[in-house]
Amino acid sequence: MNYNEFLKVLTPEDKKDFEKYSRARGPQAYVIVLGALGDDVQPDTVYKNVSQIIRYDKGLKDLLFRYLAFMEETIKTYIFRNYDLKSDINEFDEYKYAKEINGKVEHRQISDGDITNLYKKFKLTFGEIKRFLKNENDITYDEESLENMRSLRNEVMHHRMLLFDYDSKYIGNYTFKMVIDFIKMLPSDFAQYLIDDLVDYTKEKLAIIDEKYHKYLLFKSKDVCVKC
Numbered sequence: 608m609n610y611n612e613f614l615k616v617l618t619p620e621d622k623k624d625f626e627k628y629s630r631a632r633g634p635q636a637y638v639i640v641l642g643a644l645g646d647d648v649q650p651d652t653v654y655k656n657v658s659q660i661i662r663y664d665k666g667l668k669d670l671l672f673r674y675l676a677f678m679e680e681t682i683k684t685y686i687f688r689n690y691d692l693k694s695d696i697n698e699f700d701e702y703k704y705a706k707e708i709n710g711k712v713e714h715r716q717i718s719d720g721d722i723t724n725l726y727k728k729f730k731l732t733f734g735e736i737k738r739f740l741k742n743e744n745d746i747t748y749d750e751e752s753l754e755n756m757r758s759l760r761n762e763v764m765h766h767r768m769l770l771f772d773y774d775s776k777y778i779g780n781y782t783f784k785m786v787i788d789f790i791k792m793l794p795s796d797f798a799q800y801l802i803d804d805l806v807d808y809t810k811e812k813l814a815i816i817d818e819k820y821h822k823y824l825l826f827k828s829k830d831v832c833v834k835c
Contacts, residue, residue, distance in 0.1 A: 610638050610650050616650040624658065636661050638769060642775030644820065656817055663824065664770050665810045670808060671786065675760050677731055678792060682748060686736070690714055690743070691723040691813070701730045707739035712742070729758045733757055748792070755788045758781050770823055783825050802829060 608616075617625060629637065640646075640657045648656065659804045690712045702708050708725075717723060731739060737753045762769060762782075787806075790798045805826040813821055820828070 608641060608644075608646060608650075608653060610634070611639055613637065615646060621654040621658075624655065628658070628661075629745075632661060632665070636664075636768065639775050641775065643771045643823070652817060656820055657817070659771070659816050660820065660823060661777075663671050663816070666808055666811055667767065667769050667805070667825070669761050670801070670804050671759065671789075672758075674717075674793065674797065675763060675789070676755070676788075677797065678756065679736075679760075682736060682740075682781060683729070684737070685747060685807060687729070688717050688719075688727050690726070691717060691725045696718065696724070701728050703730045703732075703735065705731060705735045705742055708739060709742055712743070713746060714745075724812050733760055752788065752792050755785055756792060759785045759789050770825075778822065779825055786798060786825070802826070 614622075614625075616699050625637075641653075642652075644656065646760060692708075692711055693713050696711045698784050700707075708731075734757055737750070737757055738752070740748060741750055761767075762785075770777065770779050770819055790801055793801065806829045809826045811823050812824060813827065816824070
């Protein structure tokens with residue numbers, strides 16, 4: 608079913624819902640999911656399935672955003688507990704790039720509660736945080752894990768679809784691997800929280816979306832291998 612055919616089979620209630628949500632999500636999302644579902648969609652259920660898959664994709668991003676933000680704050684807290692500007696650095700500028708800090712910091716234990724000069728001036732984005740740790744030869748967080756987190760963060764922050772690419776090709780397996788690799792970075796209790804949230808949210812959608820489309824959903828079971 609193509610997009611124009613899709614619009615023609617919408618009930619008045621579906622059309623009202625579509626007009627409301629497509630203003631925010633864009634009609635492109637509907638085109639992409641329609642293309643992925645193929646020609647065997649049923650006119651009387653097509654809107655329910657397409658809209659729910661789009662909402663599921665959006666809900667995954669919302670869940671992941673919370674944990675990505677938590678992990679980014681955790682990494683920044685690690686930096687502020689272990690690094691500060693050297694005592695002879697008296698610049699008042701804010702630092703936005705790792706290269707601006709090169710040679711200006713020292714590794715030392717910071718007392719809890721100390722508001723250091725680095726804390727006051729640290730404005731690095733996550734990509735620059737990754738470069739900062741690499742420049743300092745700090746292997747507390749390995750570079751591959753940080754790069755994976757950066758890639759997943761970009762997908763989430765830029766509101767890209769996690770289940771399908773722009774050509775309606777399924778990319779859920781790729782997304783699944785990125786999420787699992789990110790889960791491995793989290794403290795064990797938070798890793799389990801995220802798994803539980805993902806599985807519980809998926810369970811809600813499994814009860815709504817037709818069974819033949821369940822193959823597109825991720826995290827259908829809590830038996831997710833994290834430490835393998």
